[in-house]
Amino acid sequence: MSANKILIVDDEEIIVKLLSMSLRSDGYETVTAHSGEQGLEVFKSELPDIVVTDIKMPGMDGLELLKKIKEIDSEKEVIIVTGHGDIDSTITALQYGASDFINKPVRDEALAIALERAKAKIAIREKLEEYTENLEIKIAEATEEIRRKSNFQRLLIKSSNDAIVAFDHDWKVVVYNPEAANMFGEAVKDVRNKMTIDDLYTPKIAKIFKNQAKEEKQQNTLPWRENIINTKDGRQIPVRYTSNVLYKKGEFVGTVSFFQDLTEIKRLEKELVQSERLAAVGQTVSGLAHYVKNILIGLKGGSYVVDVGIKKNNTDKLKTGWESIKKNIKRVGDLTQDLLTYSKQREPEFEVCMPNDIAADVIQLVEDFAGANGVLISKEFDTHIGEIVADPQTIHRSLLNLMNNAIDACMDDEDVSKKHEVKIKTYKDENNYFCFEVKDNGCGMDEDIQKQLFNPMFSSKGGKGTGLGLLVTGKLIEEHKGVIETETSQGIGSTFRIKLPLEKANAVDKV
Template sequence: MYYREFEDDSMGKKILVIDDEESTRELLKLSLEADGYEVRVAEDGYRGLKIFEEFKPEIVLTDIKMPGLDGIEVLQRLKETGEDVEVIVITGHGEMNLAIKALQLEASDFINKPISDMALSVALKRAREKIWMRRKLNEYMRNLEEKLKDAVEEINKRHDFEHKLIETSIDGIIANDRKGNILIFNEGASRIYGYTKEEAIHQLHVTKLYPEGEAKRIKKKIYSDEYGGPGRLVNYETTAVTKDNRLVPILLSATLIYEDGTEVATVGYFKDLSEIKKLQQELVQRERMAAIGEAMSEVAHGVKNILYGMKLGAYMVDKGMNSGNLEKAQKGWSLVKKNIDRISRLSLDMLSYAKKDTKERKNVCLNDVIEEICELVKQRMEKEGITLIKNLQ
């Protein structure tokens, strides 16, 4: 079956013959050398083991019954060396039990004396087939180990690449299991929230990253089709709560992770909108100022009319006072006050329009706000005879 594949190469061509009968040794040596084998011979087991160490044959033919070290002991010692060697034992008449024992000790085969060329040829063929198969198996295992090593390296490279991709992302990336425990927390998330990776992973619950109730609302929206779902959330604007309790506007995209059809995790991608919101506010402010500039001519015209009215009122006051006409002076003063009110309102409107909104949003306790309001109105309510009842939770 395999013989044709290796009959022309040198595999299994080195043979050691161990036999205490000189005639058997010489006969086997001549026959094997005629078939192209390289042969060494030994007259006993001890000599055979010594030659084996030097010659390193691939096949050993040993008589099973010899004085000193017999064939069974030789077989055992050869197997203990761990060398790639096949042992064929030579048995005499009535030594079948020893032959069976040799096979149990992993002898390749056994042949009976007197040795026939056919029996020897078949035994050698089987031994060489075993050597060939074992080497092919070893080669296959080496190739398999190399492929496995390459596959592991590729997996490690891919893992390292994906890890670096997550860690170096400008945006925050956070993954949590179904219970809300954080599994992934990259550097981008640390920049937004202020937590270190060690403080977040398996330590922080995902609900702590949002205002109260927002995490539940986000989960509902992931299951709905409102923002690209179900199972996905695309470009949803919300608010993050940082480690120091600041509110940060963020743009969130998220997706559910499944294994074998079962939901196992949620991964979210967070973009800090603080700078964008700041730029938007600055743009609105610039647009306001541009609008003010465009309206200056109209404002100037309005101020001119107000000043004209004030001058007219002042003139009427002067005339009334000089002539003793109190009614005329009062009408003039009313006109002056009216125009003062007009210019005051105009100034306040202009200031309000031009003024930048500096309000800051932050988390507060609603009960504290109510307490402050109650304290402000307490005295007035007592004067009016009103009883204030508080039921705060």
């Protein structure tokens, strides 16, 4: 908009004519009035952009006209024409909102400058109004976009299949979606903005999240972990969880946790493992036939010797035959037990136990046999472990298998110059796993044998083994949430390392 219409108000008609002619020659549109009262009426009807008025007029003077105009439209620009020495009236006019003033007699140059200043004010005001209007529109659009995103995020959180729980800097729950309510068994209205992390979580998992917030002064993500959640209604839910810690300028502002219910996945995993295990058992029947045949030959041979001893009343023959029968009966029992153990899903039976005592018992079972075959049994136990929560049957069975294999590896070693030794070691590693290590300096294994160690019916012992020993050991350790590591070198020896999650007897076992 350009400010082109000017109202001229003066009680001297000649001055009004001269000013009007001058301004029109400069391209302005002018309207005129010869008194304050007339000027006010013309202003209301014509709505000029700028008013130029004399300050001294009979009746309504310029000051009164200025006040009336400002009451109608406070943003109109009014230029006051005043005489020399009338400084007080000029100051008053400026206080009333006059944009400028010029002295009589009015010079074209002074009037032009005053008009340009008034027009500049009008232009700035119009730009400011336009900017303000645009800003309001942009703010409204941004607010709507924020609202839309907020609603979308709220809907996303609410409909998520993951349980989502967020805490503020005081560890108070600020986000708690319906899936979290289903998982933890606490109603949303009882949790959000009421409970803290210590109210909702058990001490163990609360400590994990709090420690994470202290580790780094930047946004960081906790790796996905698995654990068990105890619900209010007594359920135990296997979950996979992670957490993001949020910082702003190095200051902790909150954290958000995500939990995934693994109940169905774990069920399907068990069914798959069970199916694979049963399939493996079915595939091994033909492989077992040869081993069973060897056992039957041994039983027949032993029974034949017993028969000879009975006929000839030979006690030595009877003893020899009976020992052969007992040995093969044990082989049948071991085979049957291995098959049952491998084919049947078994949950670990956790209890407080002393792992060092279990390892010592295994040593006691094998050391006489090992010593009779020139193999030394040694040990190195971590005495600081003490009692732990574990399945002693799993530990005992697995260690016994590994110790027997290690002794066999020493007995099968062709290097007779060695002083063969099997060492069993217990310790806690840097990842808080309790470790059993069985190390021998026997014949070792080549790469091909090592790759097949845990395959069904594979045995490096020829007809002396079923191939189920390590397979069963691997299954037992897997059920215990542990792992088996192998290191071997042909002609030098092998190391088998069992790693089990360490839970002290006085620790919280569940989340």
